[in-house]
Amino acid sequence: MTEREKAYRPEDLTRLFVERCNAGDAQGVAALYEQDAVMAYPAGSQTAGREAIQALWEAVLAGRPHFEPEEPLPTLVCGDLALTSTAPKDAAGARAQVVRRQADGSWLRVLDQPEFTAVA
Numbered sequence: 001m002t003e004r005e006k007a008y009r010p011e012d013l014t015r016l017f018v019e020r021c022n023a024g025d026a027q028g029v030a031a032l033y034e035q036d037a038v039m040a041y042p043a044g045s046q047t048a049g050r051e052a053i054q055a056l057w058e059a060v061l062a063g064r065p066h067f068e069p070e071e072p073l074p075t076l077v078c079g080d081l082a083l084t085s086t087a088p089k090d091a092a093g094a095r096a097q098v099v100r101r102q103a104d105g106s107w108l109r110v111l112d113q114p115e116f117t118a119v120a
Contacts, residue, residue, distance in 0.1 A: 004028050006106035010082040010099045011072045013109060018067045026061050030054035032109055034100065039112040070095070082107065088115075 004020075007013045013032055020028035030053045033039070039047045039056070047056045070086035080101040088095050098111040 004031060006104070007032065007099075007108070008106055010075050010077065010084045010107045013084060013097065013099060013107060014072055014086055015069065018069050021057070021061060021065070021067045024061050024064065026054050026057035029057045029061075033112070034108045034110050037108070037110050037112065039109075039114065041112070041114050043115060081110075 007016055017029060017032055030050050033050050033053050035050050039053055041047055047053055068089050070089055073085045073087060076083040082099045084099055085096040096113045097109050099107045100110050101107055
């Protein structure tokens with residue numbers, strides 16, 4: 001695997017995600033997740049495990065979508081866990097991730113809710 005920049009702050013994960021998606025790097029996107037991470041995507045289902053997340057992003061990125069950076073909202077940190085979120089630029093309503101500090105001090109996503117629109 002190529003040596004890639006690690007997220008040494010929870011907020012770095014969002015920036016790295018956008019950079020790797022825009023580069024078409026599905027393997028690099030998947031590397032931002034723990035081995036057994038769960039992603040609530042596609043809408044109404046779940047994708048579990050780094051391999052499945054990589055396969056999902058290979059399919060999504062094949063269409064060469066462009067992602068815009070989003071400003072992170074305040075991060076909540078409790079020990080080695082953190083809740084990160086952004087106010088999306090699209091109509092997704094909200095994005096939130098639970099991330100965990102790794103032994104080397106970097107952070108990886110454990111749970112990812114990339115789209116959530118509240119029901120009125």
